[in-house]
Amino acid sequence: MPEFYKFPNCDCKFKILGPPPLPKSDIPSIDLDWDNVPLDCPITYDLLCTGKTKMVFQLEKGGGRQGCRELKPAEIEHMAGLGAVLRPGAANSYDEDGVSTTKHYYLRKNGLEEIKSYHPALDSILGETYNCLIYQEQAMKIAEKIAGFNKKEADNLRKAIGKKLPEEMAKVKKWFIDGAKKVGVVTEAQAEEIFGWIKESQKYSFNKSHALCYGITGYQCGYAKAHFPVQAYTSWLRYGQDKGKPLEEYAELVDDAKIFGIEVYPPDIRDLELNFYTNGEIINYGLSNIKGVGEKTGAKVLELIKGVEKETKPIKQWSWYDFLVLVGSDIGKTVMERLILTGGLRGMDVMRVQMLKEYEAFAELKPGEIKWIKQRKDNWNNIIDALEAVAHTKKNGGGAHTESRVEKIKSRLSLLKNPIIPYRDNPTEIANDEQQYLGTSITCSLADGKPGERWTVYCRDCVNETLPKVIILKVKVEEVRENIIKKGKEENIGKTMAYLRVSDSTCSLSDISCFPESWDEYKSLLTVGRVLEIHLEKSFKGNRLHVKNVWAI
Amino acid sequence: MINNNFIFVFDFETSGFDPELDEPVQIAGLAIDPHTLTIVPESQFNSLMKPVNIFTGTKQEIQAKWQKSWKAWDVNKKTMGELSKAPLPEHVWKAFSDHVKKYNVGGYAGKPIPAGQNIQGFDLLWADALSRRYKMADKSGRQQLFNTRTILDTLNVTFLWFENSDALEDYKMDTLRKYFGITEDGAHDALKDCEDTARLLIRYLKLHRYYSPKVKFRNAFSNA
Numbered sequence: 121m122p123e124f125y126k127f128p129n130c131d132c133k134f135k136i137l138g139p140p141p142l143p144k145s146d147i148p149s150i151d152l153d154w155d156n157v158p159l160d161c162p163i164t165y166d167l168l169c170t171g172k173t174k175m176v177f178q179l180e181k182g183g184g185r186q187g188c189r190e191l192k193p194a195e196i197e198h199m200a201g202l203g204a205v206l207r208p209g210a211a212n213s214y215d216e217d218g219v220s221t222t223k224h225y226y227l228r229k230n231g232l233e234e235i236k237s238y239h240p241a242l243d244s245i246l247g248e249t250y251n252c253l254i255y256q257e258q259a260m261k262i263a264e265k266i267a268g269f270n271k272k273e274a275d276n277l278r279k280a281i282g283k284k285l286p287e288e289m290a291k292v293k294k295w296f297i298d299g300a301k302k303v304g305v306v307t308e309a310q311a312e313e314i315f316g317w318i319k320e321s322q323k324y325s326f327n328k329s330h331a332l333c334y335g336i337t338g339y340q341c342g343y344a345k346a347h348f349p350v351q352a353y354t355s356w357l358r359y360g361q362d363k364g365k366p367l368e369e370y371a372e373l374v375d376d377a378k379i380f381g382i383e384v385y386p387p388d389i390r391d392l393e394l395n396f397y398t399n400g401e402i403i404n405y406g407l408s409n410i411k412g413v414g415e416k417t418g419a420k421v422l423e424l425i426k427g428v429e430k431e432t433k434p435i436k437q438w439s440w441y442d443f444l445v446l447v448g449s450d451i452g453k454t455v456m457e458r459l460i461l462t463g464g465l466r467g468m469d470v471m472r473v474q475m476l477k478e479y480e481a482f483a484e485l486k487p488g489e490i491k492w493i494k495q496r497k498d499n500w501n502n503i504i505d506a507l508e509a510v511a512h513t514k515k516n517g518g519g520a521h522t523e524s525r526v527e528k529i530k531s532r533l534s535l536l537k538n539p540i541i542p543y544r545d546n547p548t549e550i551a552n553d554e555q556q557y558l559g560t561s562i563t564c565s566l567a568d569g570k571p572g573e574r575w576t577v578y579c580r581d582c583v584n585e586t587l588p589k590v591i592i593l594k595v596k597v598e599e600v601r602e603n604i605i606k607k608g609k610e611e612n613i614g615k616t617m618a619y620l621r622v623s624d625s626t627c628s629l630s631d632i633s634c635f636p637e638s639w640d641e642y643k644s645l646l647t648v649g650r651v652l653e654i655h656l657e658k659s660f661k662g663n664r665l666h667v668k669n670v671w672a673i
Numbered sequence: 674m675i676n677n678n679f680i681f682v683f684d685f686e687t688s689g690f691d692p693e694l695d696e697p698v699q700i701a702g703l704a705i706d707p708h709t710l711t712i713v714p715e716s717q718f719n720s721l722m723k724p725v726n727i728f729t730g731t732k733q734e735i736q737a738k739w740q741k742s743w744k745a746w747d748v749n750k751k752t753m754g755e756l757s758k759a760p761l762p763e764h765v766w767k768a769f770s771d772h773v774k775k776y777n778v779g780g781y782a783g784k785p786i787p788a789g790q791n792i793q794g795f796d797l798l799w800a801d802a803l804s805r806r807y808k809m810a811d812k813s814g815r816q817q818l819f820n821t822r823t824i825l826d827t828l829n830v831t832f833l834w835f836e837n838s839d840a841l842e843d844y845k846m847d848t849l850r851k852y853f854g855i856t857e858d859g860a861h862d863a864l865k866d867c868e869d870t871a872r873l874l875i876r877y878l879k880l881h882r883y884y885s886p887k888v889k890f891r892n893a894f895s896n897a
Contacts, residue, residue, distance in 0.1 A: 649677075
């Protein structure tokens with residue numbers, strides 16, 4: 121085996137550790153030395169430029185994603201700059217033309233706006249940020265160069281800027297002007313103007329050392345996502361339980377993984393771990409990631425199952441009947457029901473609905489009755505036959521103590537043999553249950569449960585640069601954000617529009633615009649949880665989609 | 674505010690009128706989609722229940738208790754044979770509850786709207802009693818399956834349409850069947866009653882939807 125692994129599309133090289141490649145994976149175990157990760161990987165920057173920056177530090181949310189798409193970072197300095205200009209101060213700092221500092225930075229970096237030099241003395245300081253003053257350190261260097269400040273005085277200026285202290289700023293201004301006169305690089309009027317910029321920048325400028333740290337960390341996250349996506353998603357999912365809302369985090373990560381073609385599966389009892397795990401190709405939920413289970417309970421359950429496996433046979437050979445009788449009474453109702461509802465027992469080839477009903481009947485047995493069945497377990501191969509046998513009093517050869525117990529068991533039996541509602545796993549119920557206990561529906565989506573006649577494509581077909589010609593989706597409405605228009609066309613100012621997030625089984629689509637006219641017409645239909653057919657069109661600006669028509673299903 | 678809650682029509686057949694003293698013998702129900710006003714496919718629920726108290730005791734005691742409820746059997750046509758083999762009410766009520774919960778669209782306010790003929794005066798009282806009996810009631814002893822803010826009792830809806838007309842001699846289901854041309858075959862079987870009530874309710878709701886936009890409600894009481 122070669123000592124180093126080289127990625128084909130970017131030549132990034134890594135040292136390979138001892139174990140051989142995982143089955144079905146062509147990526148061997150790789151030792152990632154974060155201190156020596158190259159900061160110029162084109163694959164990583166390509167990924168960042170798409171704006172698909174879930175898992176990228178500081179760039180996960182809407183502003184960060186949009187910022188990446190607009191700026192198109194190509195080097196680490198851009199990542200640092202992005203971190204600085206994304207802050208609300210920069211985004212809300214407008215010049216006399218109504219253009220924000222953030223926008224200037226994006227436009228100038230991409231050659232869409234002229235970079236005007238105010239004074240050659242400033243070019244070397246502001247040149248790295250396209251003549252936008254975005255770092256506190258730049259203000260310090262200007263003070264040194266223009267006003268002859270020493271480092272301590274320049275730092276006082278930075279502190280005054282950082283703390284936004286008006287009295288300090290007034291004092292420092294006087295020193296600045298006096299110093300500028302002495303140094304003589306700029307005129308007094310120019311010094312006044314430059315100090316004005318510095319003062320204005322106090323509202324939004326950021327500490328460059330911080331920005332660079334954030335930028336490098338963000339880049340490293342993007343690097344991991346670009347080169348080791350399966351491992352990166354697994355890692356982020358595992359630590360999702362530390363977030364304030366773990367299920368929401370799981371939902372976002374699973375959705376993002378779908379866009380990159382990475383499958384995340386519900387827990388599977390045949391191969392169960394405590395937390396998210398991967399075989400290098402797909403990712404599985406762990407037992408503790410199911411809502412309401414937790415690490416302590418999950419660990420006990422896994423230990424129990426492993427113990428029973430040793431005494432009997434490997435769990436991969438267990439049938440549903442085996443599982444029910446061997447561990448059903450020891451696992452606990454919450455864990456059992458949620459394992460069933462999230463598809464954790466799907467490998468046993470019994471419908472979820474049937475498992476729930478049979479578990480309900482089994483769980484209602486008295487401990488003595490369960491013990492009686494367990495002792496004779498191999499006499500039957502399904503729970504109905506076992507219940508038939510136990511449903512006699514002891515003197516009649518059964519496992520029940522009294523006639524009333526016999527009656528109760530027989531009542532349950534009659535409902536198992538002739539279910540009131542025929543056993544059928546309904547896509548709508550599966551989607552709802554998985555959403556409730558895993559954070560997101562995985563096996564199918566709510567949209568799958570509805571017929572629909574007009575839809576033409578899936579959400580996944582709409583995430584790339586090239587969009588389908590006709591976009592009609594059959595989707596569930598996940599989120600609706602109303603917004604009052606404050607700028608743009610005058611006739612729209614003050615009107616309400618909305619942004620939607622919708623999903624189907626392939627992934628979700630965010631930031632779909634619903635302009636005022638469409639919003640007025642369709643807002644009664646566009647409610648969270650509703651499954652609809654939505655006709656989308658590409659906006660004239662960029663790759664954004666907006667609502668054209670909506671139909672109820 | 675557009676209603677997104679399912680409407681769940683349900684009906685009990687019982688051995689008498691008193692939920693505390695008498696027993697349920699059948700429960701049926703089905704869901705109506707609030708957007709399309711159609712019966713949701715595969716939403717039907719129908720099960721007999723064994724009247725446990727009647728079937729406790731010696732043969733003679735059982736016979737006597739059965740005879741006491743002769744009026745009920747005369748109406749709902751249930752037989753001793755079929756009810757003696759029926760599942761226990763606690764199991765059927767649990768199954769019914771699980772079924773109804775599937776039609777909750779989200780949270781407390783998302784519970785399905787209960788509907789039926791005289792459900793306020795009868796069926797909801799039975800739902801409360803069974804919920805209490807099987808420890809599924811809320812703190813005030815009421816059922817927790819259905820929406821409590823909105824109840825669609827077809828008795829009330831019929832009254833609103835016919836209160837100033839002598840077209841109907843009363844508002845009983847049998848009278849409404851005759852009037853609206855619904856067959857009486859199988860009447861007083863809970864599922865048949867649910868289906869007929871659902872069809873009636875759907876007809877009423879469609880009528881409301883047709884007329885509602887034509888009425889000027891806004892500022893109807895203002896002086897302007």
